[in-house]
Amino acid sequence: MPSFRTPPLTETVAVGRGATVTRLGLGASVQGGLFRPVEESDARAVFQAAWDAGIRFYDTAPWYGFGESEIRLGDFLKQKSGFTVSSKVGRLLREGIPPHPTQLMEDGERVFKTSLPYNVVYDFSYDGVMRSFEETLQRMQMDSLDLVFIHDPDSVGVTASELMDGAYRALTELRDQGLVKGIGAGMNQWEMPHELLLAGDFDVFLLAGRYTLLEQHSLPLLQTCIEKGAKIIVGGVFNSGLLANPTPDAKYNYSQAPELMLQRALAIKDLCDHYGISIKAAAMQFPLAHPAVASVLLGVRNLEQLQSNLQDYQTSIPADFWKELQHKGLVSEELEHLPG
Numbered sequence: 001m002p003s004f005r006t007p008p009l010t011e012t013v014a015v016g017r018g019a020t021v022t023r024l025g026l027g028a029s030v031q032g033g034l035f036r037p038v039e040e041s042d043a044r045a046v047f048q049a050a051w052d053a054g055i056r057f058y059d060t061a062p063w064y065g066f067g068e069s070e071i072r073l074g075d076f077l078k079q080k081s082g083f084t085v086s087s088k089v090g091r092l093l094r095e096g097i098p099p100h101p102t103q104l105m106e107d108g109e110r111v112f113k114t115s116l117p118y119n120v121v122y123d124f125s126y127d128g129v130m131r132s133f134e135e136t137l138q139r140m141q142m143d144s145l146d147l148v149f150i151h152d153p154d155s156v157g158v159t160a161s162e163l164m165d166g167a168y169r170a171l172t173e174l175r176d177q178g179l180v181k182g183i184g185a186g187m188n189q190w191e192m193p194h195e196l197l198l199a200g201d202f203d204v205f206l207l208a209g210r211y212t213l214l215e216q217h218s219l220p221l222l223q224t225c226i227e228k229g230a231k232i233i234v235g236g237v238f239n240s241g242l243l244a245n246p247t248p249d250a251k252y253n254y255s256q257a258p259e260l261m262l263q264r265a266l267a268i269k270d271l272c273d274h275y276g277i278s279i280k281a282a283a284m285q286f287p288l289a290h291p292a293v294a295s296v297l298l299g300v301r302n303l304e305q306l307q308s309n310l311q312d313y314q315t316s317i318p319a320d321f322w323k324e325l326q327h328k329g330l331v332s333e334e335l336e337h338l339p340g
Helices: 040-053 068-077 126-140 160-165 167-176 191-199 219-228 259-275 277-289 303-311 319-327
Strands: 013-014 019-022 025-026 057-059 085-090 091-096 119-122 147-151 180-187 204-208 231-235 293-298
Touching: 013 147, 019 025, 019 068, 019 293, 025 040, 040 068, 040 303, 040 319, 057 119, 057 293, 057 303, 068 085, 068 126, 085 167, 085 259, 091 191, 126 147, 126 167, 126 293, 160 167, 160 219, 160 259, 180 191, 191 204, 191 231, 219 231, 259 277, 277 293, 277 303, 293 319
Parallel strands: 025 057, 025 293, 057 085, 085 147, 147 180, 180 204, 204 231, 231 293
Antiparallel strands: 013 019, 091 119
């Protein structure tokens, strides 16, 4: 029976003007203390293990740990070469201001557990993006960045047209100056990135949770990326955990999973069980079959999670599994790019 084998995780794909990303990347939000504190030594151990495995693409943001993730990742990478790093713009870190509501969980505690004294100011203007970029360089001890994403502007109601007048103008200037090799946006939705792509010269988008084994409504964005020569970095391949372990208390989009999504995930898992494969393996491998997708970002809390994900990534999956998945209506019938 023929099998689909994912490309080696060390395989690289060109993005933007001279950047490359490995097929697996490491997202460093957890290393900023997402939901609970992370010791610096533990964060560094995850970075090193990913490096030792051949991962050369690392993603961070000012938002992650209110600067903690950028500081830690920059410190790790300063003695390395041959890597690609991305960060984000749109949130400035400031002392002496109250926390923005988006920083807080339902219990009033901050999303990131860090001792750094900063809170967030959202600013997607030209000047704000330039300040955000410069401050990231300072935290990361770098002179330039490979990729820069406009970070979740929809979370505070900023429109695509406003971004084109502000953030886009700043990022294109930085790209023209050679300080950035690729520009784009990172969001948990596909519609605004599609709108941006149609309006401007973007290189890459970080799409979290919207092109996964569970949902493929973002296919119009991916098709336009192919037409315009842009790439997609896929984050959130487990849809906040639902595709890692579909149970009634599983999360989807950071909240309780709706019953319809849970039943769909359980049906996918049943088929995975029938073929003797992990649902995590299928979830990780699925997006990379689409030609618009350059890399899949992993977010891991510890070395055990990293090793488990690396093993799943390299699991051989029968081609018939993917065909049956579509035959049963568990992935979009419009999907032309299936593994196998």
